[in-house]
Structure formats: structure tokens, C-alpha cells
Amino acid sequence: MSTPLAHIVDDDEAIRDALTWLFRTREVASAEWSSAEEFLAAWQPDWHGCIVLDIRMREMSGLECFDVLQERGNTLPVIFLTGHGDVPMAVGALKKGAFDFLEKPFDDNALVDVVIRALASDAKRQASQATQASVTHHLALLTPREQEVMNLVLAGKFNKVIADELNISMRTVEVHRARVFEKMGVRSAVELAQLLAPGRDKGAGGTGNSGEH
Amino acid sequence: MSTPLAHIVDDDEAIRDALTWLFRTREVASAEWSSAEEFLAAWQPDWHGCIVLDIRMREMSGLECFDVLQERGNTLPVIFLTGHGDVPMAVGALKKGAFDFLEKPFDDNALVDVVIRALASDAKRQASQATQASVTHHLALLTPREQEVMNLVLAGKFNKVIADELNISMRTVEVHRARVFEKMGVRSAVELAQLLAPGRDKGAGGTGNSGEH
């Protein structure tokens, strides 16, 4: 775990200093890395924030660094900076999942705005991924048999039918079913279904009652 | 309804002819439009396929055309072609949802590959949207009261509680509940929850039974 940082990866110290100062004026916490290698060596999958990545660097390029990060399962938004980018490069980067691609010279405010959006995007992703991870974790607590029963419950089948299909007694199904609910922290099959398939709004209001009898 | 077409929008007849021929050799059905205006006048929201859009045209530009399409709720993938694009233009187009952005001269095969991917992407989107629309349609068949009851059912509440909250009798809740199931084409609250929140895989196999009693 860490606080959200805008990671500046650039081998030009003057630019790093300028960006660090720029971010500080807009109250964006940042960190500096003087090469892609240095950054990759430190990178941890649980970091929060975003990455501001220069494309042209002496050793490993920003694009190569990006590829390595993708392979490692990076989820941080990556904002590319380049002084001499071309269209195919920009298109390729964006289609591979880059957050943005800015050409130098860029407007300072525009960059910070992008970084702030990237930080917000990452925060949102982290949040949704956290609940997702929690569900997956709870799911892992289920024994194989319990998962089997759970799937059949989610298929809308009666305990009797489940018992038949698994060649066990109804009573056993009930026990498994109860344990699934307990371990997953829900109290009904409906809650379970929603937990495992979050989605959609509800059309009309819920508790609002209009007329009475 | 219509068959999937690659819509070529370009005011240069030579290019249109070349693309049409190119697509035909790869068995991609296409249509030609000699201007953005002409295309926009014909465009229908239920079209399938994709759009190959030249940026530089005499009257309305491809980018403007794209903006209009977005406003109208277009969902077809848009592939931009340009002879003199710059990075900000490409980045802007992709971030607004363009499918791809190719610079002339481009590799013919590369373009067709992109078009084929775009067609596949659209087909997939159409399919998922169709089931989505079906659900919405069924939802619209519910009376207000039925929707109210449905939401409370999806909240995992007992009929008794629902009856309390709506100040009606349990029997009435049961009737509404049954009608909701009937109209939505499901036979249990679990199925309903999954219909309204499609999602996730199921971990282990379902019906496979290993040991017996």
C-alpha cells in the first residue's frame, strides 16, 4: 500500500525538476525516477497513482518500459511525453492502454489536468478492484463441494434437484448451502447472485409508497 | 436492420474505388459515400458494420462528422484515415472513442485487418446490446407497482417485509411477484437477479459429480 504518486520517469533532470515543481504547485504528490530501469526495479504491483513516462530516454525507451509494465500486470495509468512522436506511435500506445500521449512542448496546466484525471481514474479502479478482490477471496474460502453447490444454487435449481445431480441427500445440500451463505457473508441466494454479478440500476423507486389500501 | 457494411466516406473517388476493390478482395461488404453530409443524411442508428472516414474532405471534415455521429449515439466503430494527421489529432480522436487512426500511405492489408476487427467488435457489441435491449423491453412491460415490488425482492427482502413497506397484504405482494417472474420470463428471484446483473464466471464445474454417497 502507498499514497497515490505521480511517478515521473525521465532521464533529463531539468525536466524532472520542472515537473516535480509543477505538480507540487497543484498539490499532486510525485516521485522521480531517472531511468526506466530504475523505475522498473522499484515498481510494485500495489502502487497507487499514475506514471508520467518520457519516450526518448538513453537506455530503455518509454515504450519498452510500458511493454514491460503491461506484462507485469501494471494497472497504473501511463501518460506518455514525447518531443518527437509520430502518429503510429501515439495510436499504438493508446490502443495498448496508455492513458494519454502528449507532445512537447505541452501546456503545463493541460499536463497536470491529465495527471489529475489519471489519478482519479486509478483511484476508481483501485476501489472497484478492491471489492472484486474481496469477493474472489471469499470465494477461495469455499471448499470445492461448496462451490459446486453454489453454482447449482445460482443456476436457480431446487435443493432437491441439486441433491439429485450430485448424488447426495437434500440435507447435505442444505448444509453446504448454508455454509456458502455464511462464508460469502450473505443471507439469501438473491444477495449471492448480486454479489457475484454486480450490475444495473433499478428502474423505479424502491421503498416509496404512493397509495395505500 | 441491415447487413454489416464497411462504410467508406471519402470525397476522393479514386480512393473510394480503391478501397471498395480492396475490401471486395477480402470479402468485406462495403458502401461508398462521397461526403460526410451525404453519409450523415443516410445514417441510421440501427446500422451494423463500421465506418472508414477520411479526415480531410472538402466540406465537413471527418472529425466533425465523427462528432455529429457521437451526438447521435452512433455505436459503429470509426476508423480514421488521414494523409497529414498530427499526434494531438490522433490522440483526441482515439480518446473520443475512435476505433483506429491510420496515416496514409497505409498498408492495404493492415487496413483490411483493422476493418475486420472493427466489424467483429461491432458484431459483439450488437449482440450484447440486443440481450440488454430485450431485458429493458421486458422491464417496460411491468406495471409501476410490479417494478416496485421487484426492486424490493431484489433487495433480498421477505414478502412479509415488502408487504409492510408498501402497506399492502402479503398476498398482493405474492401476486405482483408472480407477475414479475412471468413477465420477465424467469422462475425464481435468483434468475431475476442474474438477468438484471449479468456477470462473472463460475469457479468450479457445475454438474460434474465426482464421488457418490
Add this chain to the structure above:
DNA sequence: TTCCACACTGCGGATGACCACAATTGAGAC
């Protein structure tokens, strides 16, 4: 005015879900 959709209600029964109490068996851990 008549017809119809919608909302509402009661009764009673069949079926399913859930639970406490009580136990057995087999596999791997200590």
C-alpha cells in the same frame, strides 16, 4: 354504460428453504 387493466385481499394447501440437534466416515496433520 360496459369492459378491461391494475391493484388489492383472504383462505388453505403444497412445496421449498432453513435450522437445531445428533452422528458417521475418511483424509491429512501433529
Add this chain to the structure above:
DNA sequence: GTCTCAATTGTGGTCATCCGCAGTGTGGAA
């Protein structure tokens, strides 16, 4: 060898769901 855990089963009972049958009242459309 004992312990723990997963998986299994039965009994008996409570609560919830689902359903058919039968009926009331209201507001809008024909």
C-alpha cells in the same frame, strides 16, 4: 494414535414461497 476438517446423513419443526379459487374497488377506454 489422536485431532481436525470436509463431507455426509437423519429427524422434526418453523418459516417462506407459490398457487388456485374467489372476490372487491377504481379509473380509463370504447
